[in-house]
Amino acid sequence: MSNSRCQLTQLHVLLPSLTKGSKKHDPGSRNKPKVMHRLGSWHRYHFHVSCKPLVNPSSLASLNTNYAFNSFHDLTENLCNRLLNSCNGSALLKQIHSSLTASGIIKRNSHLGAQIIIKYAKFGDNNSARSVFDTILGDKSNSFLWNTMIRAYANGGCHVEALELYSFMRKTDIAPNNYTFPFVLKACASKSLIIEGKVVHGDAIRTGFDFDLYVEAALVDMYAKCGQTDEGFKIFDKMLMRDLVCWTAMITAYEQAEQPHKALLLFQKMQLDGVLADAVAIVSVASAVGQLGDTMKAKIVHAYAICNGFLADVSVENAIIAMYAKCGNVSKARLVFDLMEERDGISWNSMLSCYTQNGQASEALLLFEEMLDSGCKPNPVTALIMVSACAYLGSQHLGRKLHNLVIDEKIKIDATLRNALMDMYAKCGDLDTATRIFNDIHLSERNATSWNVVISGYGMHGYGKEALNLFSQMLQAGVEPDHITFTSLLSACGHAGLIDEGRKCFADMKKHSVTPQAKHYACMVDMLGRAGLLNEAFDMIQQMPIPQSDGVWGALLLACRIHGDTELGEIAARSLFQLEPEHAGYYVLMSNIYAASNRWQEVGKLRQDMKDRGLRKPSAFSVIEFGKEVHGFLTADRVNPYWQEVYRKVESMAVEMKMVGYVPDLSCVLHDVEEEDKEYILSYHSEKLAVAFGIMKIDPEIAIHITKNLRICSDCHSAFKFVSYVYGRKIVVRDANRFHHFQDGTCSCNDYW
DNA sequence: TTAGGGTTAG
Numbered sequence: 001m002s003n004s005r006c007q008l009t010q011l012h013v014l015l016p017s018l019t020k021g022s023k024k025h026d027p028g029s030r031n032k033p034k035v036m037h038r039l040g041s042w043h044r045y046h047f048h049v050s051c052k053p054l055v056n057p058s059s060l061a062s063l064n065t066n067y068a069f070n071s072f073h074d075l076t077e078n079l080c081n082r083l084l085n086s087c088n089g090s091a092l093l094k095q096i097h098s099s100l101t102a103s104g105i106i107k108r109n110s111h112l113g114a115q116i117i118i119k120y121a122k123f124g125d126n127n128s129a130r131s132v133f134d135t136i137l138g139d140k141s142n143s144f145l146w147n148t149m150i151r152a153y154a155n156g157g158c159h160v161e162a163l164e165l166y167s168f169m170r171k172t173d174i175a176p177n178n179y180t181f182p183f184v185l186k187a188c189a190s191k192s193l194i195i196e197g198k199v200v201h202g203d204a205i206r207t208g209f210d211f212d213l214y215v216e217a218a219l220v221d222m223y224a225k226c227g228q229t230d231e232g233f234k235i236f237d238k239m240l241m242r243d244l245v246c247w248t249a250m251i252t253a254y255e256q257a258e259q260p261h262k263a264l265l266l267f268q269k270m271q272l273d274g275v276l277a278d279a280v281a282i283v284s285v286a287s288a289v290g291q292l293g294d295t296m297k298a299k300i301v302h303a304y305a306i307c308n309g310f311l312a313d314v315s316v317e318n319a320i321i322a323m324y325a326k327c328g329n330v331s332k333a334r335l336v337f338d339l340m341e342e343r344d345g346i347s348w349n350s351m352l353s354c355y356t357q358n359g360q361a362s363e364a365l366l367l368f369e370e371m372l373d374s375g376c377k378p379n380p381v382t383a384l385i386m387v388s389a390c391a392y393l394g395s396q397h398l399g400r401k402l403h404n405l406v407i408d409e410k411i412k413i414d415a416t417l418r419n420a421l422m423d424m425y426a427k428c429g430d431l432d433t434a435t436r437i438f439n440d441i442h443l444s445e446r447n448a449t450s451w452n453v454v455i456s457g458y459g460m461h462g463y464g465k466e467a468l469n470l471f472s473q474m475l476q477a478g479v480e481p482d483h484i485t486f487t488s489l490l491s492a493c494g495h496a497g498l499i500d501e502g503r504k505c506f507a508d509m510k511k512h513s514v515t516p517q518a519k520h521y522a523c524m525v526d527m528l529g530r531a532g533l534l535n536e537a538f539d540m541i542q543q544m545p546i547p548q549s550d551g552v553w554g555a556l557l558l559a560c561r562i563h564g565d566t567e568l569g570e571i572a573a574r575s576l577f578q579l580e581p582e583h584a585g586y587y588v589l590m591s592n593i594y595a596a597s598n599r600w601q602e603v604g605k606l607r608q609d610m611k612d613r614g615l616r617k618p619s620a621f622s623v624i625e626f627g628k629e630v631h632g633f634l635t636a637d638r639v640n641p642y643w644q645e646v647y648r649k650v651e652s653m654a655v656e657m658k659m660v661g662y663v664p665d666l667s668c669v670l671h672d673v674e675e676e677d678k679e680y681i682l683s684y685h686s687e688k689l690a691v692a693f694g695i696m697k698i699d700p701e702i703a704i705h706i707t708k709n710l711r712i713c714s715d716c717h718s719a720f721k722f723v724s725y726v727y728g729r730k731i732v733v734r735d736a737n738r739f740h741h742f743q744d745g746t747c748s749c750n751d752y753w
Numbered sequence: 754t755t756a757g758g759g760t761t762a763g
Contacts, residue, residue: 111754118755147755182756217757248758255759283759319760349761356762384762416763449763 080105084115090123097128101135110136114148121152126161147179154187162187163196176203178212185218189225197222213239217246224253244275252284260288264297277304279313286319290326298327302336318346325354330363348376352385361389365398383411387420396428415441419449426457448474448482456488464496468505481512487519494527502527518544522551529559534568550579550586557586561593569593584615 080096087093097116100106106113113136120129133149146169153162166184169176176184181204188197201219204210210219216239223232236242236250247270254263267285270277277285282305289297302320310316317340324333337343337351348371355364368386371378378386383406390399403421406413413421418437425434438446438454451474458467471489474481486509493502506524509516521544528537537559541552553575560569573590580586587610594602610616 114754144755151755179755186757212756214757219757221758243757245758250758252758278758280759287760315760317760322760325761346761351761353761379761381762388762420763 080112081115084112084119087119090120090125093119093123094128097132106132106135110142110145114145117145117148117152121156124156126152126156126158130161143174143177143180146174147177147183150180150187151183154183154190157190159187159191159193163193166200170203176207176209178209178215181209181212181215182218185215185222189218189222192226194223194226194228197226211240213241213243213246217249220246220249220253224249224256227257229253229257229259242273242275244270244278244281247273247275248278248281248284251281251288255284255288255291258291260291263288264292277308279310279316282308282310282316283319286316286323290323293327295324295327295329295332298323298329298332302332312341314340314342314344314347318344318350321347321350321354325350325357328358330354330358330360343374343376345376345379345382348374349379349381349385352382352389356385356389356392359392361392364389365393378405378409378411380411380414380417383417384420387417387424391420391424391427394428396425396430399424399428399430415445415447415450419447419453422450422457423453426453426460429461431457431461431463443477446477446479448479448485451477451479452482452484452488455485455492459488459492459495462495464492464498464501467492467496468498468501471505481514483514483517483520486512486514486516487523490520490523490527494523494530497531499527499531499533516546518546518549518551521546522549522555525552526555526559529556530562532559532563534559534563534565538568538571548575548579550576550583553579554586557589557593561589561596564593564596566593566597566599582613582615584610587615 080100083092083096087096093116097106097120100109100112100116106116113132116132117129120126120132129149129152133145136145146165150162150165150169153159153165162184166176166180166187169180181200184200185197188194188200201210201222204212204215204219209215216235219235220232223229223235232253233250236246239246247266251263251266251270254260254266264285267277267281267288270281282301286298286301286305289301298320301323305311305316305320311320317336320336321333324330324336333351333354337347340347348367352364352367352371355361355367364386368378368382368389371382383402386402387399390402399421405411406417406421411417418441422434422437425431425437434454434457438450441450451470455467455470455474458464458470467489471481471485474485486505489505490502493499493505502524506516506520509520521540524540525537528534528540534556537556541548541556544552553572557569557572557576560566560572569590573586576583576586587606591603591606594600594606
């Protein structure tokens with residue numbers, strides 16, 4: 001009796017929700033008569049109860065008990081079903097839950113229990129879902145209920161709990177079925193738990209579900225996400241029947257394993273098999289083409305998407321933007337972006353990322369402002385992209401502004417974003433803030449990337465010993481160094497001239513199970529070469545157990561230019577011309593080595609070779625932050641409104657550099673320039689200026705970050721090295737082709753042969 | 754009444 005009173009009270013409380021839900025029902029729905037009937041029944045019942053709220057026990061006793069209670073339960077369960085279907089708030093869900101628990105219905109009706117589990121999972125409340133599961137478990141249990149709870153865990157990111165529950169299930173009499181395995185395998189895949197995944201695979205074989213289409217697709221996906229693509233392919237290959245999802249799972253597996261050729265080959269086979277692609281498949285294929293960086297193939301995928309009507313799908317459009325971005329085709333990406341009818345956060349992020357990936361950080365900043373104006377809220381990924389754009393521009397002002405925006409917008413600063421912010425501050429010259437962020441990270445939360453960023457930051461500012469000290473701390477903290485750590489360390493040693501320490505670091509790599517890659521050899525060659533140990537650098541290249549890269553020979557060629565070693569320079573250049581025949585920079589570097597030793601004939605030959613190949617060195621530029629703006633700055637640039645301030649500052653810095661003992665290297669400036677002018681030219685554009693800038697800790701109103709030497713003639717726009725304009729004086733500089741007459745910010749040139 | 758494949762960053 002008390003039960004029935006309780007149920008009546010709960011029903012009364014729930015009435016408004018049901019009525020509200022019924023109003024939302026689509027009048028054109030095919031379910032309308034059924035629902036109206038249910039509602040009608042319920043209203044009649046409710047009306048009856050409302051008229052007689054205080055039920056007389058004797059009148060109830062006079063009723064046919066079975067009929068009354070069955071009817072009541074049916075109504076209650078129907079009502080709860082309806083409520084659960086329309087329930088979109090956790091408060092109402094908890095109300096329904098407590099109602100069903102109090103009435104005891106939840107123990108009898110596992111269907112309703114499962115529906116509540118599903119709803120709780122949808123609201124991200126797996127603890128409540130589990131309490132429902134545990135309530136029902138003792139009384140009535142079946143695979144469906146277990147599957148529902150495992151699914152709730154697997155979809156809600158509680159992968160360990162999903163596996164523990166599956167393990168518990170195996171110990172009971174409840175047998176897993178074809179629904180169980182995809183859920184459990186998903187949990188294994190999400191955490192790359194290959195051992196557990198193989199156990200589940202074994203269970204699927206034992207129970208005979210390993211040939212179920214859904215289980216097979218889940219197995220392919222699990223093996224792929226655990227990095228065992230070939231194992232996944234074995235299952236895929238043995239499948240008697242394959243649908244689109246299975247094909248896509250395997251294509252995605254190859255794409256994720258960075259085997260784009262195999263992914264595309266499989267896509268072709270799928271089409272030959274008569275299986276039509278859908279949006280999900282196209283996204284994977286577009287990603288594979290992006291990995292190839294093949295614009296022609298990208299255009300084919302784009303055309304395929306248009307012809308099959310996939311461009312109405314935002315995800316496909318986003319994937320196509322990312323594809324063009326990776327192919328370096330920014331204009332095509334922008335075209336797709338501009339033509340989109342609807343954009344989501346990923347669309348904006350993809351386009352922003354497209355700009356940063358292709359060195360157009362300023363464009364990214366402009367688009368970011370458009371994004372904010374459009375009302376699209378930046379998320380942590382947006383913040384990451386934009387922080388890297390600020391790092392690229394070296395703009396401390398923009399970086400700080402962005403950091404403030406992240407705080408104002410309450411964007412979650414996770415470990416990745418914190419590392420990116422640290423990197424940005426270090427690259428913008430604000431090592432103090434970078435260090436402060438690093439120090440604020442709890443020791444246990446500092447991952448390898450955090451250490452790498454701070455080591456690299458100290459290294460790039462010339463603090464080699466501090467970088468080495470941080471490395472020792474990293475080891476003490478029990479964080480294993482990776483290949484990036486050693487690149488940062490070797491680079492730090494190179495910048496600070498710590499040769500012995502650099503050699504030791506290189507030797508220590510094996511101890512930490514890091515195999516030296518081409519970039520590590522390049523750092524070593526650069527370090528040794530700059531120190532004048534050209535033969536040791538050359539020997540190192542020759543003894544490399546891996547293929548010699550253009551990076552190592554490039555480092556040697558640069559060292560030969562610094563130390564005037566034409567003979568070794570020629571050896572390096574020959575290798576470079578073979579490895580990278582289209583790289584204009586190496587021809588220019590070698591021609592400068594010849595020029596420095598007055599071998600003009602060879603200079604001419606190289607220049608002619610460049611012309612014959614149609615090579616032109618792209619103009620290099622400095623990035624200068626003045627006030628709140630970032631400017632690109634070319635040689636002899638008087639277009640920039642702040643050119644006078646910039647030159648004044650550079651001039652004062654050059655004086656300070658000389659005071660701290662910097663001796664400019666004049667060997668490569670051509671001989672037509674007066675000694676005094678050579679020094680002046682180099683003081684503008686030496687990479688050491690940037691290093692000195694950090695060492696001297698100058699905090700000027702103008703921050704200057706020299707990224708590359710300036711190499712452009714404003715008249716002929718030809719690219720060459722060590723030509724510069726000296727403000728207020730006319731100078732004549734000769735390169736391999738011409739004389740360049742610089743005066744008052746302009747340059748005229750004429751051929752000299 | 755419960756199912757398998759996807760895009761942005763790092």
